[in-house]
Amino acid sequence: MSSERSERPKSRLRLNYSVLGPLLALALLIVLGASLNGNFLSYTNIANVVARASFIGIIAVGATFVITSGGLDLSVGSMSAFVAGMMIIIINALVPSLGAGWATIIVGILAGLAIGSLGGAANGLLVTAGRIEPFIVTLGTLGIFRALITFLANGGTLNLNFEVSGVYEPVYTGDILGVPVPIIVFAVVAIVGEVVMRRTRFGRHVAAIGSNEQVARYSAINVDRVRLLTYILQGFLIGIAAALYVPKFGSANSSTAVLWELQAIAAVIIGGTMLKGGFGRIWGTVVGVIILELIGNILNLQNLISPYLNQAFQGAIIIIAVLLQRSRRQS
Amino acid sequence: MSDPSPVLCASAISKSFGPVRVLFDVDLNLRSGDVHALIGENGAGKSTLMKILGGYLPPSSGTIEIDGAPVRFGNSAAAEAAGIVLIHQEFNLAEQLTVEANVFLGRELHAGPFLDWRRMREKTRELLAELETDIAPQQRVRELSVPQKQMVEIAKALVRDARVLMMDEPTAALTSREAQVLFRQIEKLKAQGVAILYTSHKLDEVKAISDTVTILRDGAKVTEGPVSEFSIDQMATQMVGRDVSDLFPQKAVHQGEAEALSVAHFSVPGHVEDAGFTLRRGEILGFAGLVGAGRTELMEAIVGLRHARGETRIAGKPTVIRSLKDASRHGLAYLTEDRKGHGLLLDKLMRPNVTLLGLDRFAGIFIDERAEDAALSTSIGEFDIRAPDRQVKVSNLSGGNQQKLLLAKTMLVEPDIVIIDEPTRGIDIGTKQQIYEFINGLAEAGKSIILISSEMAEVIGLCHRVIVMRAGRLTGELTGEDISEENIVRLAVGIEGHRVA
Ligand SMILES: Nc1ncnc2c1ncn2[C@@H]1O[C@H](COP(=O)(O)OP(=O)(O)OP(=O)(O)O)[C@@H](O)[C@H]1O
Ligand SMILES: [Mg+2]
Numbered sequence: 031m032s033s034e035r036s037e038r039p040k041s042r043l044r045l046n047y048s049v050l051g052p053l054l055a056l057a058l059l060i061v062l063g064a065s066l067n068g069n070f071l072s073y074t075n076i077a078n079v080v081a082r083a084s085f086i087g088i089i090a091v092g093a094t095f096v097i098t099s100g101g102l103d104l105s106v107g108s109m110s111a112f113v114a115g116m117m118i119i120i121i122n123a124l125v126p127s128l129g130a131g132w133a134t135i136i137v138g139i140l141a142g143l144a145i146g147s148l149g150g151a152a153n154g155l156l157v158t159a160g161r162i163e164p165f166i167v168t169l170g171t172l173g174i175f176r177a178l179i180t181f182l183a184n185g186g187t188l189n190l191n192f193e194v195s196g197v198y199e200p201v202y203t204g205d206i207l208g209v210p211v212p213i214i215v216f217a218v219v220a221i222v223g224e225v226v227m228r229r230t231r232f233g234r235h236v237a238a239i240g241s242n243e244q245v246a247r248y249s250a251i252n253v254d255r256v257r258l259l260t261y262i263l264q265g266f267l268i269g270i271a272a273a274l275y276v277p278k279f280g281s282a283n284s285s286t287a288v289l290w291e292l293q294a295i296a297a298v299i300i301g302g303t304m305l306k307g308g309f310g311r312i313w314g315t316v317v318g319v320i321i322l323e324l325i326g327n328i329l330n331l332q333n334l335i336s337p338y339l340n341q342a343f344q345g346a347i348i349i350i351a352v353l354l355q356r357s358r359r360q361s
Numbered sequence: 362m363s364d365p366s367p368v369l370c371a372s373a374i375s376k377s378f379g380p381v382r383v384l385f386d387v388d389l390n391l392r393s394g395d396v397h398a399l400i401g402e403n404g405a406g407k408s409t410l411m412k413i414l415g416g417y418l419p420p421s422s423g424t425i426e427i428d429g430a431p432v433r434f435g436n437s438a439a440a441e442a443a444g445i446v447l448i449h450q451e452f453n454l455a456e457q458l459t460v461e462a463n464v465f466l467g468r469e470l471h472a473g474p475f476l477d478w479r480r481m482r483e484k485t486r487e488l489l490a491e492l493e494t495d496i497a498p499q500q501r502v503r504e505l506s507v508p509q510k511q512m513v514e515i516a517k518a519l520v521r522d523a524r525v526l527m528m529d530e531p532t533a534a535l536t537s538r539e540a541q542v543l544f545r546q547i548e549k550l551k552a553q554g555v556a557i558l559y560t561s562h563k564l565d566e567v568k569a570i571s572d573t574v575t576i577l578r579d580g581a582k583v584t585e586g587p588v589s590e591f592s593i594d595q596m597a598t599q600m601v602g603r604d605v606s607d608l609f610p611q612k613a614v615h616q617g618e619a620e621a622l623s624v625a626h627f628s629v630p631g632h633v634e635d636a637g638f639t640l641r642r643g644e645i646l647g648f649a650g651l652v653g654a655g656r657t658e659l660m661e662a663i664v665g666l667r668h669a670r671g672e673t674r675i676a677g678k679p680t681v682i683r684s685l686k687d688a689s690r691h692g693l694a695y696l697t698e699d700r701k702g703h704g705l706l707l708d709k710l711m712r713p714n715v716t717l718l719g720l721d722r723f724a725g726i727f728i729d730e731r732a733e734d735a736a737l738s739t740s741i742g743e744f745d746i747r748a749p750d751r752q753v754k755v756s757n758l759s760g761g762n763q764q765k766l767l768l769a770k771t772m773l774v775e776p777d778i779v780i781i782d783e784p785t786r787g788i789d790i791g792t793k794q795q796i797y798e799f800i801n802g803l804a805e806a807g808k809s810i811i812l813i814s815s816e817m818a819e820v821i822g823l824c825h826r827v828i829v830m831r832a833g834r835l836t837g838e839l840t841g842e843d844i845s846e847e848n849i850v851r852l853a854v855g856i857e858g859h860r861v862a
Binding site for chain 2: 242
């Protein structure tokens with residue numbers, strides 16, 4: 031077609047703009063950080079920031095799938111706390127029989143992954159088979175998981191067996207070829223997530239359902255199954271995040287992972303995924319998570335602005351991100 | 362009638378989307394009490410021109426005058442305030458709201474500070490009665506069928522007291538009976554002095570109801586004149602640029618008795634009672650009936666999109682189909698009548714849309730995007746899809762080109778049995794001819810086709826056999842010479858209905 035050539039430049043421009051948004055914000059923050067503090071760009075600082083972002087990051091990868099399909103999961107924070115608590119209880123209980131070594135830890139991790147997946151499945155089944163709004167379902171399970179961890183810890187704190195702690199710790203603090211383990215795990219999760227989202231049927235179906243559920247149904251897509259899978263995936267990734275969290279802190283209590291759901295959702299939105307569903311990108315979410323973590327980091331590295339304003343900056347970034355999305359949609 | 366000066370006078374209207382120009386210096390004059398038809402191929406720019414006049418899009422250049430005074434509408438509300446109302450080609454209804462709320466959307470009646478629901482309901486009921494539909498004012502729009510939604514759109518426009526009423530393919534979704542109701546309304550409005558602009562791909566309609574016709578081709582005006590000066594063939598030739606008088610191909614000789622699909626004692630709660638029929642290999646089987654007869658519901662149930670009771674056999678073997686996936690596995694595909702609500706992802710590009718149903722063919726572990734691109738190219742060629750560019754969002758394709766894309770999507774799975782529900786809705790006459798040939802070719806190749814269509818000519822011109830439905834029941838079957846408009850109507854409305862009509 032003859033007109034094909036002429037339209038191209040315009041659409042590439044439009045694409046670039048939406049792609050550039052989060053990257054631009056990230057670049058600005060890096061420049062700002064570097065100019066405020068010479069230590070900012072040091073390997074230790076950057077590695078530290080990304081490692082700390084990995085918990086929310088891994089969870090936010092799952093949230094990207096859920097949100098892209100038109101769903102929402104508000105329970106990720108309290109489910110993380112619950113899964114971490116259960117892991118500690120299971121590991122501690124296994125020490126007498128399996129000893130305080132890797133066998134126990136591996137069983138504990140597998141149990142965490144299973145419990146997370148089951149929690150996600152519960153959310154997913156209530157949404158699909160139960161035909162209840164995801165907002166309501168996960169608001170409910172948010173409360174339930176939070177109460178369960180408080181109950182399990184008897185109002186106090188669950189502590190990991192001290193001996194196990196020593197063996198397990200390197201999973202968070204260790205490194206491979208100088209790269210901290212949590213960063214490696216985060217990177218693997220993100221890369222696999224990106225590939226699944228963009229290159230597989232599942233990813234395509236997730237976006238189709240979020241774009242128009244009826245069209246998906248009339249295109250022979252098993253809508254309920256795909257939705258359920260997004261919640262199970264979310265739960266599974268919570269299990270992975272918990273497996274990194276437990277060696278770092280060695281404990282879990284009622285204030286573990288509070289408000290992580292909002293951080294995860296914020297990262298997803300900043301990254302350019304549409305809250306109403308239909309379009310999502312994992313790499314954007316990764317950038318979003320790092321942006322949120324950098325804001326806190328930069329505020330801590332300088333002394334002009336109080337770090338207490340951290341959340342205000344994060345909030346402003348979220349609002350700006352959505353404004354940019356809106357202007358993109360209108361163009 | 363003497364020639365009054367135009368109510369609305371548009372001169373040299375041009376429009377570009379980015380670098381793509383879709384309208385070239387179009388002039389259009391609308392006169393009070395005059396029905397003006399705007400015709401042209403898919404993508405010719407008809408809807409774009411109407412949206413510009415209705416304040417939904419700004420023109421790139423050109424002027425619009427009302428009663429001789431230049432106007433510039435910032436939005437559709439400003440145009441409506443000036444008495445210019447547009448019924449969109451694509452529905453513009455709030456799905457979650459009731460019919461009455463939609464009809465009065467934006468101009469709700471008040472009693473003091475409160476909404477006057479009683480008066481709105483009364484008025485809506487009157488309008489719907491005038492339009493001879495059985496829609497209730499309190500029904501939610503999302504529960505309505507496509508033609509019912511179209512009637513609500515019309516009611517919504519009627520309540521707005523237009524001086525200029527523009528209708529973008531209002532009859533594409535209607536059966537001829539409902540179209541007649543609309544035409545009576547048009548006559549009435551015309552008598553009241555409303556200026557009417559009207560597009561349709563049904564040229565016999567254009568010939569019957571309009572006074573003046575403007576023909577667009579590739580965004581430019583080809584000609585304008587009193588409708589009496591054009592024959593239908595002349596209009597078609599001017600639109601398409603070639604002769605299209607042989608609309609229907611020679612019917613494929615239908616082969617043997619081998620059974621492709623048969624259903625028995627098939628009931629869809631609330632819609633269809635005890636239906637049974639057999640489709641043979643190489644056959645084009647038509648389903649005719651009025652809107653609400655249950656044709657779509659029956660077919661959706663057969664392909665597993667609705668709950669139903671009954672027996673289904675494919676190629677003679679009893680088969681259970683619980684989902685569209687099951688249907689696909691048995692070589693059965695369904696083309697929906699509702700391209701916007703059920704057919705296409707409007708916010709996505711053409712490529713993911715065309716492969717969505719047949720994605721399994723393009724994916725092992727990973728989707729092969731290059732193969733998808735190749736499939737899209739084939740589809741664009743085969744169905745003559747005219748898009749400004751491959752990166753265009755489907756919502757920015759013209760209505761007819763969306764329909765072609767939907768057809769391409771369904772055919773991509775190479776079904777043995779295909780149920781097509783209103784396949785040529787909104788498609789221009791030239792492309793229609795190509796699609797008829799395509800359907801006929803499928804039958805010749807031994808595939809089996811069920812065709813649901815509200816266009817009588819289509820059913821008569823293409824089908825080997827026609828089953829007629831009325832109020833959820835099969836009322837008769839016609840073959841060969843018996844397939845005629847009269848017979849179909851008789852079975853579709855029942856004897857009583859026939860006497861009235
Ligand atoms: N927002 C848009 N961006 C880019 N191109 C557009 C946009 N809207 C319309 N177009 C293009 O403008 C051309 C004219 O479209 P229009 O909808 O006016 O055609 P039409 O005559 O109404 O066709 P149909 O009979 O199929 O309804 C088409 O090529 C269409 O793809
Ligand atoms: Mg149009």
